[in-house]
Amino acid sequence: MTTFLHVSSSARKHNSISRALAKEFTNQWHAKFPTDKFIHRDIGSAPPNFISEEWIAAVFTLEEKRTDKQNSLLTLSDMLIKEITESDIILISTPMYNYGMPASLKAWFDQVIRVNKTFTLDLDRGDFPLEPTLSGKTLVLLSACGEFGFDVGGVREEMNHLGPHIRTASKYLGVDEYYEVRIEYQEFGDQRHARSIENAYSTISKVIKQIAGKK
Amino acid sequence: MTTFLHVSSSARKHNSISRALAKEFTNQWHAKFPTDKFIHRDIGSAPPNFISEEWIAAVFTLEEKRTDKQNSLLTLSDMLIKEITESDIILISTPMYNYGMPASLKAWFDQVIRVNKTFTLDLDRGDFPLEPTLSGKTLVLLSACGEFGFDVGGVREEMNHLGPHIRTASKYLGVDEYYEVRIEYQEFGDQRHARSIENAYSTISKVIKQIAGKK
Numbered sequence: 001m002t003t004f005l006h007v008s009s010s011a012r013k014h015n016s017i018s019r020a021l022a023k024e025f026t027n028q029w030h031a032k033f034p035t036d037k038f039i040h041r042d043i044g045s046a047p048p049n050f051i052s053e054e055w056i057a058a059v060f061t062l063e064e065k066r067t068d069k070q071n072s073l074l075t076l077s078d079m080l081i082k083e084i085t086e087s088d089i090i091l092i093s094t095p096m097y098n099y100g101m102p103a104s105l106k107a108w109f110d111q112v113i114r115v116n117k118t119f120t121l122d123l124d125r126g127d128f129p130l131e132p133t134l135s136g137k138t139l140v141l142l143s144a145c146g147e148f149g150f151d152v153g154g155v156r157e158e159m160n161h162l163g164p165h166i167r168t169a170s171k172y173l174g175v176d177e178y179y180e181v182r183i184e185y186q187e188f189g190d191q192r193h194a195r196s197i198e199n200a201y202s203t204i205s206k207v208i209k210q211i212a213g214k215k
Numbered sequence: 216m217t218t219f220l221h222v223s224s225s226a227r228k229h230n231s232i233s234r235a236l237a238k239e240f241t242n243q244w245h246a247k248f249p250t251d252k253f254i255h256r257d258i259g260s261a262p263p264n265f266i267s268e269e270w271i272a273a274v275f276t277l278e279e280k281r282t283d284k285q286n287s288l289l290t291l292s293d294m295l296i297k298e299i300t301e302s303d304i305i306l307i308s309t310p311m312y313n314y315g316m317p318a319s320l321k322a323w324f325d326q327v328i329r330v331n332k333t334f335t336l337d338l339d340r341g342d343f344p345l346e347p348t349l350s351g352k353t354l355v356l357l358s359a360c361g362e363f364g365f366d367v368g369g370v371r372e373e374m375n376h377l378g379p380h381i382r383t384a385s386k387y388l389g390v391d392e393y394y395e396v397r398i399e400y401q402e403f404g405d406q407r408h409a410r411s412i413e414n415a416y417s418t419i420s421k422v423i424k425q426i427a428g429k430k
């Protein structure tokens with residue numbers, strides 16, 4: 001059985017292109033594998049807390065020395081990390097806001113990338129002291145953006161801090177396989193947008209086939 | 216008179232390297248120009264709200280048609296944008312969290328980059344329909360990160376979604392001149408970190424000289 005963690009971060013509950021794309025993905029997957037499990041973490045509707053000075057101090061305190069207050073500060077982080085640990089595939093559906101993640105999605109990453117939980121830090125490893133403790137996970141990013149040309153070689157490649165940032169950060173959640181399906185041209189609302197939606201929907205079937213082939 | 220908007224986004228109030236660097240900057244500037252004005256927006260201590268579906272709807276409603284509730288949803292955004300409009304120089308001091316902005320800083324950007332306020336959207340402009348309404352501003356980014364090699368050509372260049380992202384986004388706040396002073400190697404706490412701090416402190420004097428020369 002495959003377990004998915006679906007993280008949706010659009011602030012929009014209705015008329016969200018990224019949420020609709022995720023619905024298509026989960027519907028297609030369910031049709032193929034009806035017993036697989038989806039955990040849904042809707043951070044667009046309920047964003048995680050920002051990390052605080054006290055949160056950082058709690059994280060750097062040895063587990064057995066943490067106060068009750070420190071433990072309660074980490075409850076949300078513990079729960080969000082548990083959802084990742086239990087999952088084989090992380091499905092993130094998100095709009096691009098101001099050329100990067102919505103703040104709510106960044107707040108989720110800041111809660112879940114955690115020393116001694118999802119990565120270890122050992123200076124004996126030399127110049128690359130961080131290593132993820134989890135592994136073998138796949139990330140599927142379903143994104144929507146107003147403009148276009150964010151691919152490698154595109155006119156806005158240099159402005160794209162959504163997919164490349166998520167890819168970098170997700171290494172520390174044990175992700176070693178990465179897919180992105182993107183809808184572009186939303187602000188233009190023209191034929192190119194319609195084609196981009198069409199392409200994304202048909203790419204989803206291909207991505208599902210690829211991932212399912214490795215099950 | 217030059218007006219600075221200092222945005223500080225470290226979750227740490229004590230022992231924050233980026234806050235200390237900003238203090239050095241403001242002290243040096245004050246020594247040169249004692250009557251210049253600094254507005255301090257401490258988003259590390261008090262992060263702005265995440266934008267919501269209702270916030271987006273309010274932003275896209277014509278000003279004269281907004282309800283009282285919509286106006287009150289935009290109060291914070293209005294205030295934060297006013298601080299930018301009044302400033303000649305935006306000084307952002309921030310740590311790198313998970314290879315990008317702290318979520319609190321992204322929440323600030325999501326509140327202040329706003330259609331018909333800091334940029335206009337006009338499809339008659341063709342493939343580049345967005346244009347900032349503000350101009351002539353300088354951004355000074357003072358950053359601190361645990362690892363190293365985030366510069367162009369560095370071993371972690373591809374992982375750097377802090378400075379390049381801020382640079383991309385700040386165009387829509389009227390920024391057309393950009394400086395970054397970065398302290399690296401924090402996690403290593405070794406000689407390289409000490410040297411990096413030293414370099415940053417001496418670079419600050421040079422940046423101040425450059426900016427002051429254009430006053």
